[in-house]
Amino acid sequence: MTLPLAPSGLAVVHLVGAGPGDPDLLTVKALRLIQSAHVVVYDRLVGEGILALVSADAERICAGKQSGHHPLPQDEINALLIRLARPGRRVVRLKGGDPFIFGRGGEEAEALRAHGITVEVVPGITAAAGCAAMAGIPLTHRDAAQSLRLLTGHLREDHDLELDWGRLADPACTLVVYMGVGTAGLMARGLIGAGLSPQTPVAVIERGTTAAQRTCFGVLEHLEADVERWQILPPALIIIGKVVDLAPRCAG
Numbered sequence: 001m002t003l004p005l006a007p008s009g010l011a012v013v014h015l016v017g018a019g020p021g022d023p024d025l026l027t028v029k030a031l032r033l034i035q036s037a038h039v040v041v042y043d044r045l046v047g048e049g050i051l052a053l054v055s056a057d058a059e060r061i062c063a064g065k066q067s068g069h070h071p072l073p074q075d076e077i078n079a080l081l082i083r084l085a086r087p088g089r090r091v092v093r094l095k096g097g098d099p100f101i102f103g104r105g106g107e108e109a110e111a112l113r114a115h116g117i118t119v120e121v122v123p124g125i126t127a128a129a130g131c132a133a134m135a136g137i138p139l140t141h142r143d144a145a146q147s148l149r150l151l152t153g154h155l156r157e158d159h160d161l162e163l164d165w166g167r168l169a170d171p172a173c174t175l176v177v178y179m180g181v182g183t184a185g186l187m188a189r190g191l192i193g194a195g196l197s198p199q200t201p202v203a204v205i206e207r208g209t210t211a212a213q214r215t216c217f218g219v220l221e222h223l224e225a226d227v228e229r230w231q232i233l234p235p236a237l238i239i240i241g242k243v244v245d246l247a248p249r250c251a252g
């Protein structure tokens with residue numbers, strides 16, 4: 001099925017979530033858009049399996065980003081999208097996971113709208129949901145966690161992690177840390193210092209939902225040493241909380 005183009009005169013950019021890696025986790029809408037795109041601007045997190053589904057006629061532009069290494073700074077990505085958007089052209093900005101969860105989709109949408117460009121956001125399965133499902137970890141559970149928090153472990157310009165440890169150290173809340181492998185020790189010390197049990201179960205999921213997924217289990221007090229010992233490769237996600245103990249240990 002082909003998608004209708006926006007009414008003439010209207011420039012549109014589709015901010016599309018590609019999910020955490022497995023192409024089968026794309027939404028039907030995301031698939032339709034990438035199959036009928038004229039231009040696809042994609043992130044490093046978008047893998048080959050998904051890029052293989054992009055229309056062969058589409059122009060592909062990699063705006064890949066990795067912590068500490070930014071081939072295209074965010075303002076240049078914004079400027080590129082603004083330049084590409086024009087009436088009659090289907091521009092897809094394809095992002096790993098969900099565009100509005102640690103994906104800088106909010107900034108891109110703001111910049112585009114400020115230039116009169118219409119933005120359509122297509123949600124994707126965020127890494128927390130995809131990785132937890134594949135590892136068999138229910139993120140909430142009546143007996144183990146009544147709430148869920150998604151955090152970033154990424155340091156802004158070498159500042160300390162500016163997190164409210166007192167509020168995060170809640171044994172009834174599951175914490176999912178994105179971009180947190182490099183700061184796992186800071187995270188563990190902050191949480192234990194604020195009263196969370198050092199024995200709180202932890203899982204680290206590497207390349208979740210792909211054929212190369214690896215899931216490692218431990219406890220909070222050993223997280224820093226374990227991450228080093230396991231030699232975790234990006235992208236990886238950390239799940240902290242009692243729900244981790246509900247996973248089948250053969251997962252991953």
Ligand SMILES: C[S@@+](CC[C@H](N)C(=O)[O-])C[C@H]1O[C@@H](n2cnc3c(N)ncnc32)[C@H](O)[C@@H]1O
Pocket residue numbers: 020021045095096097098099100101102103125126127128131177178179180205206207208209210234235236237238
């Ligand atoms: C810039 S954030 C993008 C998050 C994305 N927008 C989402 O909703 O999942 C990148 C971080 O997401 C996490 N991540 C994304 N895909 C992952 C995967 N397949 N397995 C494990 N972690 C993943 C990692 O923590 C990675 O450092």
